[in-house]
Amino acid sequence: MLDTTIAGSLPKPAWLATPRMLWAPWKLEGAALEEGKRDAVRLALQDQAEAGIDIVTDGEQTRRHFVWGFVEPLEGVDFSKMMRIGIRADRYQADVPTVTAPLRRQRPIHSAEARYLRSQTRQRIKFTMPGPMTIADTIHDVHYGRRADLGVDVIQLDEPAFNVYMDEVREWGIAALDKVVEGLPCRTVVHICYGYGIKANTDWKKTLGSEWRQYERTFPLLAKSRIGGVSLECANSHVPMSLLGLLGDKDVLVGAIDVASDRVETPEEVAAVIREAMRYVKPSQIYPCTNCGMVPLDRDLARAKLHALGAGAALVRRELPA
Numbered sequence: 001m002l003d004t005t006i007a008g009s010l011p012k013p014a015w016l017a018t019p020r021m022l023w024a025p026w027k028l029e030g031a032a033l034e035e036g037k038r039d040a041v042r043l044a045l046q047d048q049a050e051a052g053i054d055i056v057t058d059g060e061q062t063r064r065h066f067v068w069g070f071v072e073p074l075e076g077v078d079f080s081k082m083m084r085i086g087i088r089a090d091r092y093q094a095d096v097p098t099v100t101a102p103l104r105r106q107r108p109i110h111s112a113e114a115r116y117l118r119s120q121t122r123q124r125i126k127f128t129m130p131g132p133m134t135i136a137d138t139i140h141d142v143h144y145g146r147r148a149d150l151g152v153d154v155i156q157l158d159e160p161a162f163n164v165y166m167d168e169v170r171e172w173g174i175a176a177l178d179k180v181v182e183g184l185p186c187r188t189v190v191h192i193c194y195g196y197g198i199k200a201n202t203d204w205k206k207t208l209g210s211e212w213r214q215y216e217r218t219f220p221l222l223a224k225s226r227i228g229g230v231s232l233e234c235a236n237s238h239v240p241m242s243l244l245g246l247l248g249d250k251d252v253l254v255g256a257i258d259v260a261s262d263r264v265e266t267p268e269e270v271a272a273v274i275r276e277a278m279r280y281v282k283p284s285q286i287y288p289c290t291n292c293g294m295v296p297l298d299r300d301l302a303r304a305k306l307h308a309l310g311a312g313a314a315l316v317r318r319e320l321p322a
Contacts, residue, residue, distance in 0.1 A: 002320075062129065
C-alpha cells in the first residue's frame with residue numbers, strides 16, 4: 001500500500017534543454033537528440049529508483065511540452081502558424097500551433113517512448129498524456145469552432161484545465177475522458193492540479209481564497225466516470241482534504257510534494273499529508289505523489305523532493321497493520 005509515483009515530468013539535463021523553462025528548445029539535433037532523449041530517460045529512471053518511487057515515469061524527457069509532444073504528429077495541426085493566446089482562462093500567454101484541418105492520427109503516438117520506458121526498468125511504469133480539454137486549451141483552432149468537437153476523439157489524460165473551465169467539464173470534459181479510456185486494459189488516472197510552479201500560477205492561487213473548492217464540482221462527476229483514479233494537489237494548498245471523500249472508490253494520487261516551492265519537504269511533512277488523506281480514503285486507494293510536474297525545477301531540487309516523497313511514504317507504510 002501507499003505506492004509512490006510522480007505527476008509526470010522531471011527537469012531535463014542542461015545539455016538536453018534549457019533548465020527551468022517550459023517549452024524549452026532542444027540543444028541537440030538529429031541522431032544526437034534522439035540519443036540524448038534516451039540518456040535523459042535513463043537518468044530520470046535512476047533518480048526515481050534511488051528515491052524509492054514505486055511507479056515510475058519517463059519524466060517526459062522526450063517531449064518539449066506535454067501537450068506539444070502529443071499534437072506534433074497529428075495531421076491538421078500546423079506548427080508553422082504559431083499564435084500567442086491566453087490559456088487556462090487567460091492566466092498566462094503561450095505561443096501555440098494552429099488547427100487548420102480535421103485532426104487525424106496517422107500513426108501511433110508515444111508508443112515508441114512507452115516501449116523504451118518499459119525496456120529500461122522492471123518497475124511498474126506510468127505514461128502521461130494530455131487530456132482533451134487541456135489540448136483544446138493549448139492550441140489555436142480555426143477549423144472546428146467549438147472546443148468540444150476539437151478534443152473528444154483524442155487519447156490523453158492530464159487535465160489541469162479541469163480546475164478552470166468548470167461548466168465545460170460537466171458539459172463535455174468528463175464524456176471526452178470516458179471516451180478516450182473506453183476499452184483500455186490498463187489502469188487509468190486523470191491528473192487535475194493547479195498548475196506548474198510558475199509565477200502565473202502562484203499568482204492565480206493567491207486569488208482563490210482561503211479554501212480551494214474547485215474539486216468539489218468535478219469529483220462527484222469523476223466518481224461516476226470510467227476513470228480509475230484521480231491525481232490532485234494537496235501539499236501546501238488550501239484544498240479541504242475532506243473533498244477526497246467525493247471520489248468514492250477511485251484511486252487517489254495524493255499530491256504530497258509542493259512543486260511551487262524551492263524548499264525541500266521533510267519526510268514527516270510528506271507523511272502528515274498522507275495521514276490526513278487517510279482520514280477520508282482507504283490506504284489501499286492512496287498513492288503518494290507530487291502536486292504537479294517538476295520540469296521547471298532545478299534537477300538537484302527535484303531529486304531531493306523525490307527522496308522526501310519516498311521517505312515520507314515509507315514512514316506511514318511502517319505504521320500500517322501488517
